[in-house]
Amino acid sequence: NAGVMQNPRHLVRRRGQEARLRCSPMKGHSHVYWYRQLPEEGLKFMVYLQKENIIDESGMPKERFSAEFPKEGPSILRIQQVVRGDSAAYFCASSPGGGLFEAFFGQGTRLTVV
Amino acid sequence: AQKITQTQPGMFVQEKEAVTLDCTYDTSDQSYGLFWYKQPSSGEMIFLIYQGSYDEQNATEGRYSLNFQKARKSANLVISASQLGDSAMYFCAMREGIWNKLVFGAGTILRVKS
Numbered sequence: 001n002a003g004v005m006q007n008p009r010h011l012v013r014r015r016g017q018e019a020r021l022r023c024s025p026m027k028g029h030s031h032v033y034w035y036r037q038l039p040e041e042g043l044k045f046m047v048y049l050q051k052e053n054i055i056d057e058s059g060m061p062k063e064r065f066s067a068e069f070p071k072e073g074p075s076i077l078r079i080q081q082v083v084r085g086d087s088a089a090y091f092c093a094s095s096p097g098g099g100l101f102e103a104f105f106g107q108g109t110r111l112t113v114v
Numbered sequence: 115a116q117k118i119t120q121t122q123p124g125m126f127v128q129e130k131e132a133v134t135l136d137c138t139y140d141t142s143d144q145s146y147g148l149f150w151y152k153q154p155s156s157g158e159m160i161f162l163i164y165q166g167s168y169d170e171q172n173a174t175e176g177r178y179s180l181n182f183q184k185a186r187k188s189a190n191l192v193i194s195a196s197q198l199g200d201s202a203m204y205f206c207a208m209r210e211g212i213w214n215k216l217v218f219g220a221g222t223i224l225r226v227k228s
Contacts, residue, residue: 033214042118042205042218043159056215091159095214103214105151105159 003027004094005074006106013113019079019086021109025094032075033103034067037089049075082113117141118206118219125224127196134181135191135222137206143167147209148189149216150180154202162204165189196226 003026013019025032030051035043036059048056049069060067064082069075079086089110093103119138127133139148150162165173165180173180181190193200203223207216 031214033216035216035218042220043207043216045215045217048213048215056213089157093159093214093216102149102161102164103216104161107158110157 004029004092004104004106006090006092006109008109009107011109011111013082013111015083015113016081019082019111021077021079021090021092021111022074023077023092023094023106024074025092026096026104029094029096029104031095031097031103032069033093033095034075034077035091035093037091037108039088043091046077079111082111084113087111087113117210117217118208120206120219120222122222123220125222127193127200127224127226129198129226129228130195132192132194133196133224135193135204135206135224137189137191137219139187139189139206139208141187141208141210143210148180148182149207149209150178150189150191151205151207152200152202153205153221159205163191193224198226198228200224201226 005024032049034046037043045059047060047067064080066078089108091108092106095103117140146167148165152160163175163178165182177194179192203221205221206219
């Protein structure tokens with residue numbers, strides 16, 4: 001859904017660099033979800049955030065990955081010291097509420113680690 | 115344990131014919147939701163159709179319908195009158211509990227032949 005804006009669309013990083021992926025939810029949506037899609041696979045849940053709160057981070061790798069959704073501004077998924085295995089498409093979805101609402105996806109950020 | 119199973123890695127269908135994409139799920143929750151998404155080669159995730167576990171009627175959205183068989187835990191997507199633009203990857207997903215945290219299947223690649 002064009003309403004959820006992710007940028008950049010494509011990101012190339014060298015091994016060891018940091019990657020910052022941004023997600024602006026649809027207007028009026030205060031819930032954000034991040035998913036990762038490895039090549040040839042389905043999407044895997046990473047983290048669920050509300051404004052200023054991490055609700056569920058059960059899918060986040062324990063190291064190098066972090067996410068935030070500040071009171072003002074977009075949600076950020078941050079990957080420190082990227083490795084080749086981090087190459088994937090990262091999708092953000094937003095919804096107006098936590099449950100019983102359809103989540104709208106952004107167009108994704110394709111991260112390539114060289 | 116795999117929660118969403120899509121047994122068809124790839125499917126072919128003749129243009130203007132109907133096609134069914136299979137999806138079975140596993141959950142012990144009474145309240146859950148089932149989604150189908152389309153991912154064309156451009157990579158974005160397009161919401162197609164949603165079925166709630168308490169919905170008594172099968173969901174329909176234009177040429178898309180969801181054949182929901184609760185006792186069999188299946189939620190097959192039926193696309194009627196296939197078009198060349200339907201060629202894409204299709205993902206079945208399930209939401210468990212109260213959050214919009216989705217579990218995705220591995221996907222089915224659909225190719226529509228002219």
